[in-house]
Amino acid sequence: METPRERAEKLREEIRKHDYHYYVLDQPLISDAEYDRLFRELVELEQAYPDLVTPDSPTQRVGGEVLKGFTPVQHRVPLLSLDNAFNERELRDFNRRLKERLGDEAVAYVCELKIDGVSIALVYQDGVLMSGATRGDGIVGEDVTANIRTIKSLPLRLTYPLPRVEVRGEVYMPKEAFARLNREREDRGEKTFANPRNAAAGSIRQLDPKVTAGRTLGLLVYDILHLEGKEIDSQRETLEFLSELGFPVDRNFRWCASLDEVLEYCEEWQGRRHELPYEIDGVVVKLNSLPARQLLGATAKSPRWAIAYKFPAEEKET
């Protein structure tokens, strides 16, 4: 016979698995009714035995406290911004500068969609979410932990208890949710948001996490800022590992053997951006090899080993 603690742990693991399949893979394994039954059993068990509650329990996503303000957070690793390229010539200049510095050893890239959202840094210790902070000025951001915990695709516990890992991702509001939110605000005579990025920023900078919980937000993780307990050599490996840890990762990334392949990717996705459920404003082109990135380093503002190719602004629908 299971003890209440064993039952609670089993329910948490089960619900975590279903959250991953539903919110990250978009492939639910059970019906909503069955999921709700599991969730309700855990809520009732934790109410009967309050000392069983753990911070990573799926029942603890929406805190009750309304903040007075946001605590500043100093990022251990500065969250740099990206230099921009607006056309093929500027991408070719980037490629040439990189090859000059690296010598002609194989320079491969990984291209990733540039999500039009809000950058955040997430810290996990022993596999458990410790904090989430906005980028801020890149050095100091705002502690928005209570709000990002409400994002269902954000894991409160990773699949392995790595001693410490810090990752960077983008919080975004899907296009559909953005349109629905603005319709509701218009019906209430409230100001509407200009675009999904502003709506996402406004939603994670709420002082009341229950308001954030009422907004549909997504998360896509794309960089490891700090890692203990594992060696990784490339961006491709980074993205695969982030996925293994249970993070939502945009699967549209592509390893490119040459700049020509990078240009093909940029052209393809400039034409396909409407297919996506979220807005993108370009492509991030990153040197794949992490050791080679070390050779290049970063300026005070941005890395030398990556660049953002920005799509031309879309004509607004009138």
Ligand SMILES: NC(=O)c1cc2c(N)ncc(C(N)=O)c2s1
């Ligand atoms: N400012 C930055 O460094 C980045 C910003 C973004 C963004 N908005 N979306 C995706 C990525 C990515 N896949 O790397 C990056 S990287």
